[in-house]
Amino acid sequence: MEEPAESLAADRVALRRWRGTDLDALHRAIDESLDHLLPWMPWAADHGRPQTAAFLARVHDEWESRQTFAYAVTSGAAVIGGCGLHRRIGAGGLEIGYWIHPRWTGQGHATAAAAALVREGFRLTGIDRIEIHHDAANRASGAVARRLGFTEVERFPAPEGPAAPGEVGVDVIWRTTADGRRVGRQLGLP
Numbered sequence: 001m002e003e004p005a006e007s008l009a010a011d012r013v014a015l016r017r018w019r020g021t022d023l024d025a026l027h028r029a030i031d032e033s034l035d036h037l038l039p040w041m042p043w044a045a046d047h048g049r050p051q052t053a054a055f056l057a058r059v060h061d062e063w064e065s066r067q068t069f070a071y072a073v074t075s076g077a078a079v080i081g082g083c084g085l086h087r088r089i090g091a092g093g094l095e096i097g098y099w100i101h102p103r104w105t106g107q108g109h110a111t112a113a114a115a116a117l118v119r120e121g122f123r124l125t126g127i128d129r130i131e132i133h134h135d136a137a138n139r140a141s142g143a144v145a146r147r148l149g150f151t152e153v154e155r156f157p158a159p160e161g162p163a164a165p166g167e168v169g170v171d172v173i174w175r176t177t178a179d180g181r182r183v184g185r186q187l188g189l190p
Contacts, residue, residue, distance in 0.1 A: 019056075083117055135168060
């Protein structure tokens with residue numbers, strides 16, 4: 001099973017595979033983003049240096065097993081968020097996820113990072129669809145999918161209800177396919 005590139009160029013940001021040496025920068029970025037992350041990211045409720053170190057170790061192992069390809073989102077030398085390609089939606093598919101430090105939101109960074117993930121994901125053999133999943137209350141995640149030309153394909157009650165305090169417990173799935181994708185065209189991306 002092949003893997004994506006360890007670093008990706010994107011408009012406004014760069015993506016690179018997480019490294020163990022990112023512990024301080026990632027911990028700081030999460031710490032400064034907690035109010036922004038807590039409504040949507042269940043893992044943010046249990047944030048600390050040990051959890052951040054465990055995350056970096058886990059994503060290293062998941063990259064090696066070709067299950068998750070997690071990246072730091074950077075601007076210059078600053079870590080401004082995280083994103084990844086996840087093999088958790090069945091054969092032929094990848095799910096992407098992303099978060100950006102609130103100081104950097106509203107500037108197109110999440111959209112640029114997601115577009116880079118989509119381009120790289122479709123370069124992998126056998127990938128015919130890429131999805132974005134989010135709670136219906138998380139309008140910012142839906143806006144990224146919409147800007148990239150994804151199609152909303154499903155809404156359904158989350159089986160276990162809301163997973164984080166800002167959620168309403170309705171999962172939304174957006175999809176783009178290799179044969180019909182428009183991702184990035186409206187952004188002038190190749």
